[in-house]
Amino acid sequence: MNASTKRALVTGGSAGLGAAMARWLAASGYEVLSLDRQKGVAQAPDAGEGTISHLYCDLSSRTELDRILPELIKRGPFDLVVLNAGISATGRFETIDLATHLNVLRVNTEAPMVIAARLLEEGGFTPGAALLLVSSLSYFTGYPGAASYAASKDALAIYASSMRKAAKARSVSITVAFPGPLRTDHAERHAPQGADASKRMAPDHAARLILADAFSGRKNSIxxxxxxxxALIGRIAPKPVTALMRRLIYLRLDP
Known part of the structure; x- marks a missing residue:
C-alpha cells in the first residue's frame, strides 16, 4: 500500500449506512476495512482507486470481539474509524426476551466502546484522525417500542462526550452522528406496518452528509x-414528541 493512502475502518459495512460509507470512502481513495457478521458486502465502485477488504465478526459475542481486536490493531493505524454497526428490537419491552435486549446493548454500545478504547490505547489512529460514532435521532426524544435500542444509542452519545478529552490528547476528533429513519432493509424490518419508506433518507445521502461533518471535526452530525x-423540537417539547412517537410507532407495532 502507498504510504500516502488513507485507511478507514467501518463496522457494519455490509449494508445500509455502513455500506454507503464504505463505498464513498473507497471511491475517495481510502483502503477500507469493513467489519461485519454478514458476508454479502458491497464492493467498491469501479471509479474509485481505493478498496474494501473484509473481516467477519459477530459483535454480539464478546469472545469473537476480543479475538478480532488484535487483527484490527494490526490493520491500522486508521485515519478514520466509523463505529456504525447496530441492531434493533421492536415491540413491547416486556415481551422481548432478555437475550435479545442484551444483544442490542452488546452490538450497539459495548462493541463500539471496546473497539474505540482499544484503538486509542494501542495507537490505532493516525495523528489528526477522526472517530465517528453512529447514534440515533432517537437520542433527542423517547422511542416507545424500541427502548433497548434507544438506550444503547443514548449511551454511545454519552460515551463520546466522556472520551473527547482523552481522544484529543491523542490528536483524534470524535463526531457523533444522529441519523433519522433511513431507506434500508434494517429500517424496513423494524418499522410498523404501513410506514412510508419514501419519507426516509437514502443511506448514500446520509453517508455523504455525516462523513463531511466528521472530516470537518464537528462534534455532532444530524x-x-x-x-x-x-431534534430541536424534541429538546424543547420532549413529552409531546414522545407521545407522537408512541402513536406513530409503538401503537402500530404488532402486539
Missing amino acids: PGAPNRAF
Whole structure:
C-alpha cells in the first residue's frame, strides 16, 4: 500500500449506512476495512482507486470481539474509524426476551466502546484522525417500542462526550452522528406496518452528509434539515414528541 493512502475502518459495512460509507470512502481513495457478521458486502465502485477488504465478526459475542481486536490493531493505524454497526428490537419491552435486549446493548454500545478504547490505547489512529460514532435521532426524544435500542444509542452519545478529552490528547476528533429513519432493509424490518419508506433518507445521502461533518471535526452530525428540526423540537417539547412517537410507532407495532 502507498504510504500516502488513507485507511478507514467501518463496522457494519455490509449494508445500509455502513455500506454507503464504505463505498464513498473507497471511491475517495481510502483502503477500507469493513467489519461485519454478514458476508454479502458491497464492493467498491469501479471509479474509485481505493478498496474494501473484509473481516467477519459477530459483535454480539464478546469472545469473537476480543479475538478480532488484535487483527484490527494490526490493520491500522486508521485515519478514520466509523463505529456504525447496530441492531434493533421492536415491540413491547416486556415481551422481548432478555437475550435479545442484551444483544442490542452488546452490538450497539459495548462493541463500539471496546473497539474505540482499544484503538486509542494501542495507537490505532493516525495523528489528526477522526472517530465517528453512529447514534440515533432517537437520542433527542423517547422511542416507545424500541427502548433497548434507544438506550444503547443514548449511551454511545454519552460515551463520546466522556472520551473527547482523552481522544484529543491523542490528536483524534470524535463526531457523533444522529441519523433519522433511513431507506434500508434494517429500517424496513423494524418499522410498523404501513410506514412510508419514501419519507426516509437514502443511506448514500446520509453517508455523504455525516462523513463531511466528521472530516470537518464537528462534534455532532444530524443529517438533513427535517431531522435537525425534529431534534430541536424534541429538546424543547420532549413529552409531546414522545407521545407522537408512541402513536406513530409503538401503537402500530404488532402486539
